[in-house]
Amino acid sequence: MIHYLSFVGSVGAIYALLAIALVFIWGQAGIVNLGLAGFFAVGAYTAALLSVKMGLPFIVGVAAGAVTSAMTGVALTWITRRMDADYLAIVALGFAEALRLVLQNEAWLTGGTDGISGVPMPLRISSGSLAAEVYCGLVFAFLFLCGLLVRRLIRSPFGRALRATRDDAAVASMAGKNALAFRLKAFAVGAAVMGIAGALYAHLTSYIVPDIFSPTVTVYIFLAAAIGGHTRVRGALVGGAVITVLLEGSRYIASHTTVLTPAQTAAAREVLIGASLIAILNLRGAGLFSPRNERAPADSVGVENERVELKTCE
Structure with a gap:
C-alpha cells in the first residue's frame, strides 16, 4: 500500500509542477498554452534517451529535459x-499533436509505439525496497524548488512587468517594456x-x-x-492534489463496479x-485562491516616489 501511495504522491507532485508552469505562462503572462x-x-x-541510450546520470537528464x-x-x-493569443494556442496544440506523431513513427530514435523501457529510477540500488518512497521525496524536492523559483519571479520586478504586458501590451511598450522579450522569457521558464x-x-x-x-x-x-486559481502557485499545488484525488479515486470506484462493462466503466469514470x-468550478469560479496582483515592496515604492519628486524639482 505504501508503494502505491508513494507512486500516487509522485504523480500528484508532477501534475502540480505542470500546473505551476501553467500558472506562470497562462496566469502571469496571459499566454494560453x-x-x-x-x-x-x-x-x-530527452531524459529517457540520455539515460537509456547514453547512460548519463539522472540529474543530467533532468537538466537536459529542462533546457530542451x-x-x-x-x-x-x-x-x-x-x-x-488564440492563434498561438491553436499552433501550440498542433505542435503537441505533431510531436506525438513524430514520436510514434520515428522508431529508430523513440521506439515508436513500443516506447522506451528500462528508464532507471535513481537511488533504486541504495534505497532498496524503499526506492518509490525515496523517489517520491525527490520529486517533492523538485516541486518545492520550482514552486519557490516561480513564486520569487512572480513577486519580482520581472513578474510585475510581465503582468503589465499581459494586461495591456501597448501601454507596457510605451513604458519601455519589450512585450515579446517578456513573453519569450515567460515561455522559457514555464516550458x-x-x-x-x-x-x-x-x-x-x-x-x-x-x-x-x-x-x-x-x-x-x-x-x-x-x-x-490560475494565477497563484498555491492554487497550482492544491489543484494538482485535487485532480490526482479525482483521477485515482474514480479509478478505484470504477475497479470495484461489477454492473458496468469495462468500456462503460471507463466512460463513467470520465463523466x-x-x-x-464542473461542480467545483461552479461553486468557486475563480478557483480556490482568487487572482491577485503582487504589489511592489513599500521601500521600492518609496524610492520610485523620491525619483519622481527629484525629477519634478529639476
Whole structure:
C-alpha cells in the first residue's frame, strides 16, 4: 500500500509542477498554452534517451529535459510572435499533436509505439525496497524548488512587468517594456518546468510511450490550474492534489463496479471526473485562491516616489 501511495504522491507532485508552469505562462503572462503535453513529452523523451541510450546520470537528464523544453518553447513563441493569443494556442496544440506523431513513427530514435523501457529510477540500488518512497521525496524536492523559483519571479520586478504586458501590451511598450522579450522569457521558464516534470515522470514509470502525452494531459492540467486559481502557485499545488484525488479515486470506484462493462466503466469514470470538476468550478469560479496582483515592496515604492519628486524639482 505504501508503494502505491508513494507512486500516487509522485504523480500528484508532477501534475502540480505542470500546473505551476501553467500558472506562470497562462496566469502571469496571459499566454494560453494548449501544447502543454508536447513540452511534457520533450522533457520525458530527452531524459529517457540520455539515460537509456547514453547512460548519463539522472540529474543530467533532468537538466537536459529542462533546457530542451525551454528552447522548444522559445522557438515556438518566436515563430508565432506575430499571432494573437488564440492563434498561438491553436499552433501550440498542433505542435503537441505533431510531436506525438513524430514520436510514434520515428522508431529508430523513440521506439515508436513500443516506447522506451528500462528508464532507471535513481537511488533504486541504495534505497532498496524503499526506492518509490525515496523517489517520491525527490520529486517533492523538485516541486518545492520550482514552486519557490516561480513564486520569487512572480513577486519580482520581472513578474510585475510581465503582468503589465499581459494586461495591456501597448501601454507596457510605451513604458519601455519589450512585450515579446517578456513573453519569450515567460515561455522559457514555464516550458523548462514542464520539461523537468516530463523527466521526473519518465524516471518514475521507467517506461514511456507517445500515447501517454495525449491532449487529455493538457485538459487535466488546465483544470488543475483553474481549480486552484490560475494565477497563484498555491492554487497550482492544491489543484494538482485535487485532480490526482479525482483521477485515482474514480479509478478505484470504477475497479470495484461489477454492473458496468469495462468500456462503460471507463466512460463513467470520465463523466464522474467531468461532473466533479464542473461542480467545483461552479461553486468557486475563480478557483480556490482568487487572482491577485503582487504589489511592489513599500521601500521600492518609496524610492520610485523620491525619483519622481527629484525629477519634478529639476
